Amino acid sequence: MNKSTYDQNTSDTNQANGTTEDSSANETESALLGKSLSISYSTSEEPVVECDRIDIPDGEITALVGPNGSGKSTLLKSLSNHLTPESGTVVLNGHDIQQYDQKELARKLGHLSQENDSPGSITVEDLAYHGRYPHRGFFDAVDATDREAVERSLELAGVEHLRDTEVGSLSGGQKQLAWIAMVLAQDTDTLLLDEPTTFLDLHHQLRVMETIRRLNDENGVTVAIVLHDIAQAARFADYLIALDDGAVYDWGPPSDVVTEALLADVFKIDAAVTYSPDPQIFPKQSIK
Numbered sequence: 001m002n003k004s005t006y007d008q009n010t011s012d013t014n015q016a017n018g019t020t021e022d023s024s025a026n027e028t029e030s031a032l033l034g035k036s037l038s039i040s041y042s043t044s045e046e047p048v049v050e051c052d053r054i055d056i057p058d059g060e061i062t063a064l065v066g067p068n069g070s071g072k073s074t075l076l077k078s079l080s081n082h083l084t085p086e087s088g089t090v091v092l093n094g095h096d097i098q099q100y101d102q103k104e105l106a107r108k109l110g111h112l113s114q115e116n117d118s119p120g121s122i123t124v125e126d127l128a129y130h131g132r133y134p135h136r137g138f139f140d141a142v143d144a145t146d147r148e149a150v151e152r153s154l155e156l157a158g159v160e161h162l163r164d165t166e167v168g169s170l171s172g173g174q175k176q177l178a179w180i181a182m183v184l185a186q187d188t189d190t191l192l193l194d195e196p197t198t199f200l201d202l203h204h205q206l207r208v209m210e211t212i213r214r215l216n217d218e219n220g221v222t223v224a225i226v227l228h229d230i231a232q233a234a235r236f237a238d239y240l241i242a243l244d245d246g247a248v249y250d251w252g253p254p255s256d257v258v259t260e261a262l263l264a265d266v267f268k269i270d271a272a273v274t275y276s277p278d279p280q281i282f283p284k285q286s287i288k
Helices: 004-018 071-081 102-108 124-130 146-157 171-184 202-219 232-237 259-265
Strands: 030-039 047-056 059-066 089-092 109-112 189-192 220-225 241-243 247-252 269-275 281-287
Touching: 030 071, 047 071, 047 220, 047 241, 047 247, 059 071, 059 202, 059 232, 071 189, 071 220, 089 220, 102 109, 109 171, 124 146, 124 171, 146 171, 146 202, 171 189, 171 202, 189 202, 202 220, 202 232, 232 281, 247 259, 259 269
Parallel strands: 059 220, 059 241, 109 189, 189 220
Antiparallel strands: 030 047, 030 089, 241 247, 269 281
C-alpha cells in the first residue's frame, strides 16, 4: 500500500480540473488543510508527524485512525493551533491559522483534547458556560443566546441531569461528557475531538457518536475526530485518515481505507473485513 495515496489522488484530481494543490479554490473546499507539515516536540529528536497534505473536508466527519504512537493526537494539536509545526502551514477556511487571534479562532474552531483540567468545585452547567467566552466581551452578561447554546449542549451531551453537580465528584465518563458539553456550547462550525469516547461505556460511546453525526447532519458542522475503534470510525465517519508512524498511510471513504492490507500493514493484525453495509472486522491473529 502506497503511503502517499492521498497526495497522488489529490494531484490527479487537480490535474484533471486544471488546478494546482496551492490554488485558493482548492483550499476553500476544505475546512482545514495542513500543507508540508513537520511536527515535533521539544523532547523529540525526530519529527513526530511528517506529511505533505492533510485535508479535513468542509461539512464532513473525518476520523483519524492508527495505532498508539502514530501521531494522531500530535496532528490534531497542530490543526487546532495548540502546537506550532516546525515547518508547513495549517489553513482554516482559506486563511493561515496563525492569522487568527485567540478569541476569533475560538469562535470558528472548537477543540477537545485528552488532557482537560478544571476546578473540581465548578458545576457541569458552569463548565458549559465557559464554552461561551469567545462570544462575549469581558464585561458582557450572559444573554438568551448563551443560555440557549448551553441548554442545547447539555441536552446533546446527555448531562442535563448533572447540571448542578460539581465536576470533581463525577466519574471519569461523566467528566468526559461534561467537557464535551462545554466544547459543544462553543458553537463553532468546526470541531476537533481527540478520543472523546475515552472512559465511556458502550452506551455513552454511541451517544457521543450519534451526537456528532446529528451536529453534522443538522448543522453542517465539520468534525475531525481521533478514534481508537476503527470499526466505529468506519461506521460514523465520511472519511478516514489512516496514520502509520507519523505519516499518512491512506485517506478516503471508509470502504476504500479499511482493508485487510491496512489492518496488516498498520495495525499488525491478520483480519477479514466485510461491509453489510456497516463494516465488520474479524480478527484472526496478531502479526509479529
